[in-house]
Amino acid sequence: KAGVTQTPRYLIKTRGQQVTLSCSPISGHRSVSWYQQTPGQGLQFLFEYFSETQRNKGNFPGRFSGRQFSNSRSEMNVSTLELGDSALYLCASSFGGRGTYNEQFFGPGTRLTVL
Amino acid sequence: GNSVTQMEGPVTLSEEAFLTINCTYTATGYPSLFWYVQYPGEGLQLLLKATKADDKGSNKGFEATYRKETTSFHLEKGSVQVSDSAVYFCALSAPKLSFGAGTTVTVRA
Numbered sequence: 001k002a003g004v005t006q007t008p009r010y011l012i013k014t015r016g017q018q019v020t021l022s023c024s025p026i027s028g029h030r031s032v033s034w035y036q037q038t039p040g041q042g043l044q045f046l047f048e049y050f051s052e053t054q055r056n057k058g059n060f061p062g063r064f065s066g067r068q069f070s071n072s073r074s075e076m077n078v079s080t081l082e083l084g085d086s087a088l089y090l091c092a093s094s095f096g097g098r099g100t101y102n103e104q105f106f107g108p109g110t111r112l113t114v115l
Numbered sequence: 116g117n118s119v120t121q122m123e124g125p126v127t128l129s130e131e132a133f134l135t136i137n138c139t140y141t142a143t144g145y146p147s148l149f150w151y152v153q154y155p156g157e158g159l160q161l162l163l164k165a166t167k168a169d170d171k172g173s174n175k176g177f178e179a180t181y182r183k184e185t186t187s188f189h190l191e192k193g194s195v196q197v198s199d200s201a202v203y204f205c206a207l208s209a210p211k212l213s214f215g216a217g218t219t220v221t222v223r224a
Contacts, residue, residue, distance in 0.1 A: 006158075042214065042216045042217060043217070045211060045212065048211070056211050090158055090159065092159075103161060103164065104161075105161070106151075106158040106160070107158050108157055108158045109157075
């Protein structure tokens, strides 16, 4: 069974640009969550999508947005990039059940550098 | 709200030493608890999990027991190897995942 894939793996952008990251979940998984990982803030939850609807959202500005397609693939967009957006962006997929047991499987991440 | 606190690193050990990483949590209800590991340049991998009180999760020689009375989920391994060098994250699911800050472990030959 293929794991979670993220593209691209590395990205370099300049301030003010926008960027789109892609995530393909494990087959059969309907939930996709996005996280930002930085040395200073650690792992922070961005949002979760389930069946094409945003189900949970973290405390990030509106410049961060996402969407999910009918095949469960998800994209994350960051507009008007700032230097502080440089981070490893991780995507995780799960079956998406509403119980407390919610095992998530992570992709390798996209390393975004903003210059 | 839900939160996870884990011991700060970095932790440096010699091969075959005993490893313990403390993790405590705050949550309403009965969360599931996880340890994830991140090797250099990679994403997170689930190391072990426990879904209810007194459950013991184990994998690759690592163990952690869900202690509701002390709200803890400490990670232990009796004899570490160089290949165990990584960043370890404690997390809880209720159901959204909340992570601890991570503990960097370096094992020297």
